[in-house]
Amino acid sequence: MAKMKGSIYEIMSELFKDVQKSKASHKEYFESLKNLYKESNFDEFFDSFLLCIKITLAHEEMSEEVQNALEFSAEFAARLSPPAPIHEAKMCPLLEKIFNFIFDNHGAIDTGVRSRICSFLSLLMRIMSECSEEVWINNNIWENILITMTQRLIDKSPEVRIEAVRALYNLQNASDNNCPVISKYITHLSSDLNPNVRKEIINNIARTNKAIDAVIERTIDNDETVRECAYLYLCKIAEIEKKPLSKKNQKILIKRGYNDTPIVRNVVCKKLILSWLNAYNNDIFDYLESFDCTDDIDNTIDIVLTSLLNEQPINTILKQLPIDLETTTIPVEDIKCEYIIYWRYLIKHLNNLDYHDLLNLILPDLREFCEYIYDIQNYMIQNIDKKFDKKSCEFMLFQLIEILKMYDYPHEHDKTLVKLAFERTLKFELCDVKTIKLIVEHYEYLIPDVEIRIKILCSIINDMKSIDHINDYNNIKNIPTIPIKCLEIMCTMTQASTVKNVNDVIKELFTNLALPYCLKNTNQNVQILALKAVGICLLLDGQLAKKHMSMFVTVFHTYKNNRVIWKIILTVIFDLFLSYGLEHFDYIHKKGIFNQKHTTGVNIVNMLMESLNHPDQEIRTSIIIGFCKLLLHNIITSIPLVSRLVILLHDPLTIKNPLLHQVLTVFFKQYPIETPGSQLLLQNIFFPTLRLLVDAPTTSSIKKIQPHIISNFILTLTSVDFSKKDTKDYTIHNNLAWSILNQALNPNRCYDRNELIKSLDNVQFGNVDKKALNDMLEKIDEIIDDMPLNDYDFIKILANFKNKLLAEKSTNQNNQQTS
Known part of the structure; x- marks a missing residue:
């Protein structure tokens, strides 16, 4: 230069x-x-x-x-x-x-x-x-x-x-737990309103435990790009540190990300899971072991294995399976949970890709596989509590049955092999209820004829019942009892879509197996399954339902403090009412009370109504959900019931019960529109609902509810928007307005007059006749004259309402002149 x-x-x-x-x-x-x-x-x-x-x-x-x-x-x-x-x-x-x-x-x-x-x-x-x-x-x-x-x-x-x-x-100083910069980042990561700023913080924040926790919280951010960025940060952490997150966090993030948008799901399935596998030196079985397959309640393993198999080359995923090339099975003495579930998902993966030649390398023919399952069962019995625990055995057995289901059964002798394998497994000591359900559900495909299928399954139940209880069953700790297994077969069998009624075979099981255990509480799991089995049968046979409904009332009263028993009974009772209606059980509705034509004992409908305030939240919620279903399907109509549901929705305590709040919110969105007669009923609950607030004890949480909130809510539900009728025939708000004005003038009223006046703001007029208009105008003038002059706000509401009436009157006059 x-x-x-x-x-x-x-x-x-x-x-x-x-x-x-x-x-x-x-x-x-x-x-x-x-x-x-x-x-x-x-x-x-x-x-x-x-x-x-x-x-x-x-x-x-x-x-x-x-x-x-x-x-x-x-x-x-x-x-x-x-x-x-x-x-x-x-x-x-x-x-x-x-x-x-x-x-x-x-x-x-x-x-x-x-x-x-x-x-x-x-x-x-x-x-x-x-x-x-x-x-x-x-x-x-x-x-x-x-x-x-x-x-x-x-x-x-x-x-x-x-x-x-x-x-x-x-x-930043990652070694300082109180680093001020990292603290500022974390604060602004949760508080900054701009998603680009939040993303920039994620991209810059150091790798510390506090930072990772803060980024994990951003996986539920309201912005998709921030969520994506958070997952990418977690990928980078795993790649750099070669250390995955805790099992709990991994499961949460996998499930959460998988259920997110396609962009976020791709990051989880194509990058995050692979980065965690890499942290285990790409050893798929070490990685699966960290999840504890037998405790995979939320089915995270399904997402993990599906993603890993989709993202890795075929040669890699085949090499990972410890298969015996000669027998094309995993050696019996080498079996473990991680091997078996990987085997199942690999077979499914190759099958989906139509790689049948490769399938033949890792799967024996049907006869050999059925014998393999039998060998595995014998090996489990020999090694229970030595090499395996009960939970692991149940898990592996379930996976093997899932593999067996993937075979084709083109010939009758193939089906015979499968039926034999199923029968052996159902009778096997370590077959749990999950595997029983899986097998019995598959019988519907295996044996399409309903009568034959029921006879075969009933025969298996009878064989199991005849087994000496002192036999091998007592040598294995905590296995399902024979009644549980028999009842699970019965429940699953009768729930099949092809079973339409209770035939003689099912009736025999109903009488001799299910019914006796309903009143015995020697084992709660047995009793629950028995109640469920009876409930299914009653749903299939109306006469049985009418005859045995009282049994549920007896159990209902006998086990007052047993939440699990109560919930199953409530489910059955409400399902029966939904299926057959109240009249089927001789109930008559009159003035909000449900009476029986023939008094046969406890009135279960009134008993349920009285239980709406049950101290147990779960039971109370179950009862309310049941009544909401009955109301929606017009099985029941009750002013007191709907009034209480309105109050419950607005009760401050309901906010603490998200399920109940959601149920009631959805109910009141559907009920005014979908249920015939609901509009008239909602009109009639206006004052009874307000009366519930007036009569509530001073210590009650509903005393915090403002009356005008309730009145406006009911007026919204009964507005023209919710009415299916043409506007010209709409009179509900006209009627309510007239009732409100009358109550405001009633010297003996129990309602706060100003709260009533507030609700007039939300009144929508339909077709109001001339006399009704004039009468309401007179009432307004009377109320204004009766009010203190300093009630400016409420006088203004009345004046506005009067102007609406005058406008309606003018419109009616113009329409008459035009016609």
Whole structure:
């Protein structure tokens, strides 16, 4: 480069013009500027240098040229060596003055300038971190960076906040549990309203336990891109640290991400799960073992295995299976939960891809596999409590039956083999109810003929009942009892879609197996299944239902403190009412009370109504859900019941019960529209519902409910929007308005008059006849005359309501003249 001529600023200005064009020339111009620095007076040089920076910062947009100039300036300030020897504890004067300029101007009025100043600081910090051994900065500077950028973290501009996040990156100390920068990041990650700022924090925050917890919380962020960013951060953590999260967090994140949008789901299935596998040195079985397959209630393993098999090459996934190439099975003595479930999912994967040749390498023919299951069962019995626990045996057996279901059964002898394997397994000591249900459900496909299928399954039940209970069953700890297994077969068998009635075979099981156990509480699990089996049969046979409904009432009263028993009984009772109606059980509804034509004992409907305030939240919720179903299907109509449901929805305590609150919210969205007669009933609950508030004890939580909230709610439900009828026939609000005005004038009223007046704001008129209009106008005048003059707000409401009536009257007159 030619010898520099002209003033320092002129030379520097020309140089800055050139460095804006391309980064390629930065190294050459760095040396030129460094020479100018050595030859110049420091103050003159700095003033010129700062002026060039100011001009760059003042540009309206962050263009490529501006970015190039700022990078060059930051590079020079950070890497400049002092012109003369200085004490090692002294900071480079130019760099110090640059920092002071930033501190003085970071809060500039112009948003673009603030943003570029923060960006310039971020560049300085990054470059300084790259040459940290050469650059020394005093503590005051560090403190001022933290103070100023903390202020910019709450800047009104998200662009400025993003640059502030970047500028603070190198001030983090991951080894300090109380690092102020990480703490600021975590705070703003949960509070900043801009998703781009939240993403920038995730991209910059250091890897600490607190930071990871904060990022995990962002996997439920309301912005999809933030959620995606959070999952990518967790992928990076696993890749760098070779350490997955806890089993609990992994399961939560996999399930949550899988149920998210396709973009987030792809990150989880294609990156996150693979990154965690990598943390286990790509050993699929070590990875699966960390999940504890036998405790996979939420079925996370399904997502994990499906994702891993989809994302890995066929050769890799085949090599991982410890298969005996000669028998094409896993050696019996080598079986473990992780091997068996991987085998099942690999077979399913290859089957979906139609890789039948490869399937033949890992799956024997049907006869051999049925014998293999039998060998496994014998091996389990020999090694229970030695090599396996009961839970592992049950899990592996379930997976083997799932594999057996994947075979084709083209010929009758193939089906015979499967039926034999199923029968052996159902009678096997370590077959749990989950496997029983799986097998019996598959019988519907295996034996389409209902009568034959029921006879075969009933025969298996009878064989099991005849087994000596003192036999091998007592040698295995905590296995399902024979009654549980028999009842599970009965329940699953009778729940099949092809079973339409209770034939003689089922009736025999009903009488001799299910019914006797309903009243015996020697084992709660047995009793629950017995109640369920009886309930299914009653749903299939109306006469049985009528005859044995009273049995549920007996159990209902016998086990008052047993939540599990109560819930199954409530489910059955409400299902029976839904299926057959109340009349089938001789109930007659009169004035909100349900009586029986023939008194045969306890009135179960009234008993359930009285249990609406049951102290157990789960039982109370079950009862309310049941009544909501009956109301929606018009099985029951009851003013007192609907009034109580309205109050329950608004009860402050209901907010603490999310399920109940959701049920009631959905109910009141559907009921006014879908249920015939609901509009008239809702009109009639207006005053009874308000009366519930009046009569409530002072200590009751419903005393906190404002009456006008309830009245407005009912008026909303009965508005024209909810009415299926044509507007010209709509009279519900007309009727309610007339009743409200009458009550407001009633000297013996129990309702607060002002609360009633408030509700008039929400009245929508239908077709009001002339006499009704005039009567209501007179009532309004009477109320106004009766009110204190200082009740301005309520008099204004009445005046507005009067104007609405006058407008309606005028419209009616115009319509009459036109016609």
